Structure formats: structure tokens, C-alpha cells
Amino acid sequence: MSYTLRGRVETRLAALVPVLLGACVLAAALHRWWPVELVGLMAAVGLFLDLEVWHRLLPYQPAWAPFPLGAVELAALMAIVYGFGLHASLVPALALFGAGWLAQLVLAQAGFPSLRLGYAEDGGELGRIGGAAGVALVLVFAGSAATYVVRLPPVVHLTAGVHRGPLVIRRREVLQAEPGAVVRGGIVVAHNDVQIKDVTVVGGQNGITVDGVHGTVLDGVTVQGAKLDGIHVRSAGVVIRNCTIDMLGNRLGQAIDISFNMDMGMSMVEGCTIVGGQEGITTHSSATDIMGNRISRTTGQAIDVDEMSMGMASGNTVRDALGVALYCNDRSMCMFDHNTVIGTRADVASGIRTRRGFAVLADFQAEADLWRNTLTANPVATGAVTGATLERTSQPGW
Amino acid sequence: MAPVAVVGSGLAGFTAYQTLRRVLAPGEIVVFGTDADPAAVWRVQAAAIRQREMRSESDGHCLPTSFPGLAFSSVRRRRSPRPLLESVLDRYHPTVDEFLSHVERLRERSGWAESFVLRRIDRVRAVDDGFDLDGERFAQVLLAPGHPGLNVPEELRDDPRVVHSYEPHDYASTVTVVGAGLAAATEWLNALAAGAEVVSVRRREPVRRPLNVPREYFSRRGLDGYHRLTPRERVERLRTLTAPSYPAGGRWDGPLDRAAREGRFRVEPSLNGSAQVICATGFRQGFQHDPLLARLVAEHDLETADEWLVLDHDSTVPRLSDASRTLAVAGAPAQWAFPAADTLAGARYAAHRFLRRIQSCRTR
Numbered sequence: 001m002s003y004t005l006r007g008r009v010e011t012r013l014a015a016l017v018p019v020l021l022g023a024c025v026l027a028a029a030l031h032r033w034w035p036v037e038l039v040g041l042m043a044a045v046g047l048f049l050d051l052e053v054w055h056r057l058l059p060y061q062p063a064w065a066p067f068p069l070g071a072v073e074l075a076a077l078m079a080i081v082y083g084f085g086l087h088a089s090l091v092p093a094l095a096l097f098g099a100g101w102l103a104q105l106v107l108a109q110a111g112f113p114s115l116r117l118g119y120a121e122d123g124g125e126l127g128r129i130g131g132a133a134g135v136a137l138v139l140v141f142a143g144s145a146a147t148y149v150v151r152l153p154p155v156v157h158l159t160a161g162v163h164r165g166p167l168v169i170r171r172r173e174v175l176q177a178e179p180g181a182v183v184r185g186g187i188v189v190a191h192n193d194v195q196i197k198d199v200t201v202v203g204g205q206n207g208i209t210v211d212g213v214h215g216t217v218l219d220g221v222t223v224q225g226a227k228l229d230g231i232h233v234r235s236a237g238v239v240i241r242n243c244t245i246d247m248l249g250n251r252l253g254q255a256i257d258i259s260f261n262m263d264m265g266m267s268m269v270e271g272c273t274i275v276g277g278q279e280g281i282t283t284h285s286s287a288t289d290i291m292g293n294r295i296s297r298t299t300g301q302a303i304d305v306d307e308m309s310m311g312m313a314s315g316n317t318v319r320d321a322l323g324v325a326l327y328c329n330d331r332s333m334c335m336f337d338h339n340t341v342i343g344t345r346a347d348v349a350s351g352i353r354t355r356r357g358f359a360v361l362a363d364f365q366a367e368a369d370l371w372r373n374t375l376t377a378n379p380v381a382t383g384a385v386t387g388a389t390l391e392r393t394s395q396p397g398w
Numbered sequence: 399m400a401p402v403a404v405v406g407s408g409l410a411g412f413t414a415y416q417t418l419r420r421v422l423a424p425g426e427i428v429v430f431g432t433d434a435d436p437a438a439v440w441r442v443q444a445a446a447i448r449q450r451e452m453r454s455e456s457d458g459h460c461l462p463t464s465f466p467g468l469a470f471s472s473v474r475r476r477r478s479p480r481p482l483l484e485s486v487l488d489r490y491h492p493t494v495d496e497f498l499s500h501v502e503r504l505r506e507r508s509g510w511a512e513s514f515v516l517r518r519i520d521r522v523r524a525v526d527d528g529f530d531l532d533g534e535r536f537a538q539v540l541l542a543p544g545h546p547g548l549n550v551p552e553e554l555r556d557d558p559r560v561v562h563s564y565e566p567h568d569y570a571s572t573v574t575v576v577g578a579g580l581a582a583a584t585e586w587l588n589a590l591a592a593g594a595e596v597v598s599v600r601r602r603e604p605v606r607r608p609l610n611v612p613r614e615y616f617s618r619r620g621l622d623g624y625h626r627l628t629p630r631e632r633v634e635r636l637r638t639l640t641a642p643s644y645p646a647g648g649r650w651d652g653p654l655d656r657a658a659r660e661g662r663f664r665v666e667p668s669l670n671g672s673a674q675v676i677c678a679t680g681f682r683q684g685f686q687h688d689p690l691l692a693r694l695v696a697e698h699d700l701e702t703a704d705e706w707l708v709l710d711h712d713s714t715v716p717r718l719s720d721a722s723r724t725l726a727v728a729g730a731p732a733q734w735a736f737p738a739a740d741t742l743a744g745a746r747y748a749a750h751r752f753l754r755r756i757q758s759c760r761t762r
Contacts, residue, residue: 002616062488117417117750118751120616121746122618
């Protein structure tokens with residue numbers, strides 16, 4: 001087949017129509033946009049290659065050519081997907097690409113030639129069908145984009161000054177604080193897909209409570225003076241980024257406590273600075289990644305992966321922790337890698353052997369894997385007690 | 399007045415008929431010809447050169463759409479996926495028997511017999527809103543007269559040793575084959591296989607390519623540029639494109655190399671004392687050799703360029719086609735519109751455009 005440029009483009013667009021419709025159905029079923037985004041990306045990559053590469057390179061395209069061409073397009077697509085972090089699951093994304101490729105192959109080799117007289121001699125041009133396909137794609141993409149925009153949560157701006165709490169968020173929204181905005185008395189997140197950005201919270205039972213909802217994002221929040229926990233998460237999926245939590249003077253509270261959300265997918269704590277508190281970051285029955293945080297002066301454990309949790313603590317810096325810095329306890333499965341632990345102090349007053357100043361401690365049948373951690377000036381570097389195991393490996397046991 | 403007539407019952411006319419049948423009933427089409435079997439002439443010629451495989455590929459058939467091709471029916475018949483795999487690699491060539499069976503099946507099921515009229519048309523004359531074909535009037539006419547006869551070089555016409563490759567023949571012990579196209583290459587191998595000593599006489603080295611013309615000339619990709627050429631440039635391009643050629647590959651080169659090493663095959667510039675001279679020189683070229691076309695051109699003062707009848711891009715005769723009537727040409731005389739017009743794909747090209755004209759014609 002010798003495609004004209006127009007024929008190549010029209011054939012691609014027309015073949016994408018059923019795939020895009022399928023992606024829309026999939027997006028509706030999953031309540032996720034990535035299928036539509038992926039098909040949009042497939043169209044963009046394909047059209048770019050058609051215009052800039054394939055048309056110039058292939059005056060005649062044999063029937064076997066879709067195989068290597070498809071491989072190149074898949075490689076380009078996946079590079080972009082991962083490069084831009086589109087959050088597409090690998091297998092469904094591959095399946096969607098495969099469906100698109102197969103639709104193109106079948107339609108170009110059999111469907112269009114059997115439906116349209118002169119498809120081959122017209123160089124793949126489809127006449128009105130080609131134009132209609134282009135319009136259909138534009139409409140579907142435009143409709144999807146419009147739906148996406150309409151469904152974006154409203155942005156609520158919190159003006160500078162002190163706002164009296166507790167502030168309870170009962171709808172899907174983005175709470176964006178202006179510099180100098182402070183909520184006194186805490187915030188409670190009571191709806192799915194809430195984002196809180198740049199808010200300073202002072203006081204409250206918990207600084208921020210997230211309970212029974214999913215899709216919460218806390219970005220750039222500052223918490224100080226909470227009576228119990230700084231950020232208290234129960235049965236909820238969260239992403240916490242770039243937070244600052246001051247728990248000095250709070251002997252029993254946790255700076256961040258994420259518990260009982262194993263069924264909510266992965267949670268994440270990243271780039272936070274924590275000072276004081278009994279525990280810096282603690283997870284119970286949770287799948288949470290703890291990455292790149294700075295934790296100091298805790299009185300219990302700086303990072304505690306506990307109670308059948310599963311997670312990775314990576315690239316964190318822990319200083320001046322009392323008793324234990326990194327703790328993997330109670331049948332949890334932990335991967336501690338590239339962390340720096342400096343100056344852990346022995347909790348002599350407690351009289352407990354397992355609080356002798358461990359940089360890393362695995363307890364009660366937990367499994368901790370260690371890789372390239374820097375452990376400096378700690379009374380005890382590592383330890384495993386009551387049936388727990390410690391292993392040095394770059395591959396977590398799970 | 400019946401709406402549509404096809405003049406010529408060979409493969410080009412037959413292919414056009416299959417396309418017309420997408421829209422018209424057999425009773426709405428009249429096919430004038432001299433043989434009810436559309437493959438009658440081609441069959442004899444293929445048999446004469448002992449052709450076993452088509453040069454064309456899966457889409458070298460008479461159906462109106464390029465898909466499904468002959469590779470699919472071959473898969474069913476041979477009960478093997480091999481034809482399809484070969485087709486994907488551009489290596490599938492239907493056998494002559496498969497092609498003839500395909501023509502026969504199509505002939506039986508398409509109503510061809512109902513439309514066919516055994517009659518040679520000698521004159522086509524433009525009249526008000528149509529054309530007069532030896533006394534009968536039609537608004538839409540497709541001329542598919544076929545090749546205007548076998549070409550034998552002037553200097554060999556009276557040589558008693560001469561036989562044309564497309565006429566039935568056997569092989570003498572020493573054979574000179576004149577020509578350099580597919581028929582010539584086939585005859586080299588035939589004569590060598592028959593034990594003859596073979597001399598190839600040719601004016602130029604053959605072009606090696608899989609199809610009659612480069613593949614891009616089968617689609618708009620190559621045709622758009624071709625159609626933009628000036629008449630003089632187009633004549634030059636046609637002379638280049640229609641130069642003798644046959645496919646590359648060991649199937650052809652292996653036996654020739656072996657025979658050359660054994661001293662049984664050589665190339666010479668002129669005839670020698672061979673017992674037999676086979677003219678693999680194809681067909682006479684040019685509208686002036688076809689009485690019907692020559693008369694049409696003369697009576698209507700149609701534009702020509704050297705031996706080619708000048709046609710519109712859609713293979714219609716410009717001066718005689720308008721909103722109410724169409725005179726189109728298919729087959730070898732339509733090369734002005736489609737360089738590979740003498741192939742089955744070329745016949746389909748003319749037929750598709752003829753059908754578009756019919757569908758857009760205000761008299762229908």
C-alpha cells in the first residue's frame with residue numbers, strides 16, 4: 001500500500017474512533033481518565049510519526065510493516081507515559097495500545113479496502129469518512145476535556161489571617177491558602193478527593209484529620225500545637241507532600257499517623273519535615289511509602305512501620321531520635337533503603353532493652369530488608385528481636 | 399436507452415462489469431464482446447508461455463474491492479495459512495489456475511451471461527446526451543478494447559523461424575528470444591528447461607521490479623505527481639515506466655546463471671543462426687493500431703500524445719464526457735490516466751472512476 005499523507009492520517013484517525021469509544025467506556029467504568037489520555041497520546045504519537053517519519057520513509061508500506069512500526073510507536077508511547085507520569089497501569093495500558101494497533105491493522109488491511117471502492121488506489125484516503133472520523137475524534141476529545149474541566153474540584157481560597165476551626169470539609173474541593181492564612185483548631189476532611197494546599201494549622205485535637213475518604217492530597221501544610229496527632233489518617237487514602245509538623249512538647253502524639261487503610265491502595269508521605277512527638281511517622285495495617293522526609297527529636301520511634309503494614313522508607317534523614325529511629329514491628333514487611341540515621345539516643349530511663357538506641361530495629365516476626373542506609377553515631381546500628389528478621393538486600397522480600 | 403455499456407469482454411471489461419454490479423442490475427448493463435469467456439484470450443497467451451504464476455499479487459483479481467484478495471481464497475482451498483503469510487511479505491502470487499477459477503466463479507455468479515452480447519462494436523459516435531454504438535445508444539460507455547494485437551518487429555515479419563511468445567509453440571534445439579520483459583524471461587527458462595540453447599536478443603537491459611510499474615504508481619501517492627506532468631513529460635515518463643521488466647530473485651537468476659556457466663545461455667545484440675526465433679515483444683502499442691479507437695479519435699478530433707490517447711485523470715475522454723454522459727477507457731489504452739492500466743489493478747482504477755461518474759450523473 002502506498003499511502004498518501006492524507007490517506008495515512010485519515011486511516012489512522014478512522015481506526016482510532018472505535019478505540020477511543022472503548023477508552024471512554026473504560027474510563028467511565030474505572031472512574032479514571034488515563035484510558036482517554038492514553039488514546040489521545042496514541043493519536044498524537046501516531047500522527048507525529050506519520051507526518052514526520054513514516055510518510056517520508058515509506059513510499060510503499062508492505063503488509064508486514066505495521067509490526068515494527070507498532071513496536072516503535074509503543075516504545076515512544078510508553079516513554080512518554082512514564083516520562084510524564086500519566087499513572088496508567090502497565091497491563092491495561094498495553095492492552096489498550098494492543099487493541100488500537102490491532103484495530104488499525106484489521107481496518108487498514110481488510111476493513112477499509114472491503115468497504116470502500118478504491119481505498120488502495122486512493123492511497124488510504126477515505127473521503128467523507130476520513131473527515132467524519134477526524135471530526136468525531138475532535139468531538140470526543142473535546143467532550144472529554146470539557147467533562148474533565150467541569151469535573152475539576154472548585155478552588156476555595158483561604159485568605160490571609162486566622163480562621164477559627166475546626167474546619168470541616170464536606171465536599172470535593174481544593175483548599176488553597178494564601179500566605180499568612182492560619183486555621184486555629186484543626187481541619188477535618190470528610191469528603192473524597194479533597195486537596196489542601198499551603199495551609200497552616202495551629203492547635204486542635206488533631207491538626208488535620210482524614211477519616212474514611214479517599215483521594216486526599218495534603219500539599220505544603222504546616223501543623224503545630226496539635227493535642228494528639230499532627231496528621232491523623234484512618235481508613236483513608238492520602239498523599240502528603242512537603243509538610244512541616246512541629247510536635248515539640250507533645251509527648252504522646254504522632255506527627256503523622258496513617259492506619260487501617262490497607263484496602264485503600266498505596267498512600268505516600270514525601271518531603272516532610274517533622275520535629276518532636278512520640279512517633280514521627282507511624283503506619284498500622286497500611287501500605288504507605290515514606291520517602292525523603294527529615295525527622296528529628298522523636299521520643300518513641302522516628303519511623304514506625306507497624307501492625308502488619310507493608311511499605312518502603314527510602315531516602316529519609318533521622319536525627320537525634322530517642323530509643324529507636326527506624327522500627328519495623330508486628331509482622332510488618334519493611335524495606336529501608338538509602339536512609340540516613342544519625343545520633344540516636346539510648347532511652348535509659350525506660351529501662352527497656354529494645355530502646356537502647358537502635359538505628360534500625362525489627363520486632364515481633366517482622367521482616368525488614370535493608371539496603372544502603374547510612375547509620376552513624378548510634379548506640380546500636382541494627383537489631384532483630386522476638387522472631388523478626390533483618391536482611392541486607394536491594395530487593396524487598398515482598 | 400440502457401444506461402451503461404461496456405465495449406470489450408476481456409479481463410478489463412469483466413473487471414469493470416464486477417464494479418458496475420455493485421450498483422446496477424445485470425439488465426442495466428450491456429457488455430459487447432467477441433467471446434463470452436473473459437479470460438479466453440489471456441488463457442491462450444498464458445498457456446503459450448507456460449505461465450504458472452501471476453505476476454500480480456493477492457489483489458490481482460477482478461473483484462471491485464481490493465480485499466479480500468486471492469490469498470484468502472487460496473488459504474481456504476489449500477487449507478494452509480501460507481498464502482496469507484506470503485501475501486504479508488509481498489511474496490504471494492496466485493497460480494494461473496487459481497486466477498482462472500476465480501474468473502470462472504465470478505462469471506457464473508455475477509450475471510455476466512445476462513449482460514453479454516456477442517457483437518463486435520466497430521464504431522463509437524458521440525450523439526446528444528450519449529453515444530451511438532453501431533446503432534444502439536447509451537449514456538455511459540466504457541471502452542475496454544484490449545491490446546490491439548501482438549507485436550512482431552518489422553524486420554522479422556517474414557522470417558519463417560519466427561513465432562510470437564503468446565502463440566502456441568514448442569522449442570527447437572537452438573532458440574533466440576527477442577525481448578526483455580516478463581514473457582521473455584519466462585521463455586528463457588522454458589526453453590532452457592526444454593534442453594535448448596538460448597540466445598537473448600534485446601535492445602536494453604531489463605528493469606528488475608516486482609510489478610509492471612513501481613508500486614507507488616498504483617496509488618494516488620505516485621499518480622498525483624504523474625498527473626501533474628506536462629504532456630511531453632508524461633510521454634517520457636510512460637516510456638520509462640513501460641520499459642520491459644521482470645521480478646528480481648533467484649527463481650529467475652539461478653537457472654540463467656547455471657545455463658550461462660554451461661554455455662547454454664548468452665546475450666547477443668542481434669539474431670544469429672538459431673533454429674527458432676521467439677518474439678517476446680508484447681503487444682502493439684498505441685491507439686492508432688486499434689480500429690475502434692483510431693476511428694473514434696479521427697471522427698471526434700480527440701487529443702493524443704504520441705501513441706497515447708489523452709484522458710482525464712479519471713480515465714474518461716475529456717471532450718466527450720460531461721454531466722450527462724461519460725466515455726471512459728480501461729485496459730492498455732488507458733495508460734495516460736494510469737500507467738499500469740493494462741493490469742487488473744488498472745482495470746479496477748478505471749472501473750471505480752467510471753462508477754463514480756455514473757453515480758454522479760444527473761440522468762440517473
